[in-house]
Amino acid sequence: AAFVLGVLCNILIYVAVQVYKKYGTVIGIMICIPAFVLCGFEHSIADMFYLSAANSFSIDSLVFILIVIAGNTVGG
Secondary structure, three states: OHHHHHHHHHHHHHHHHHHHHHHOOOHHHHHHHHHHHHHOOOOHHHHHHHHHHHOOOOHHHHHHHHHHHHHHHHHO
């Protein structure tokens, strides 16, 4: 599930960046970024921040982050 959520997250991130590059407007960012947050998609950088803020490092969290990174890579 984390892999699929990571893919969906980076699809939205990709769309946001492409809309900005093509049209020079932040409307894609204003729609896509809140959409991935509200949908609960996984972003590897945000997840690493949350894990470090909670000080909850373990082998399970490392495996989770690697799965999300793979999903973000495929989605991008």
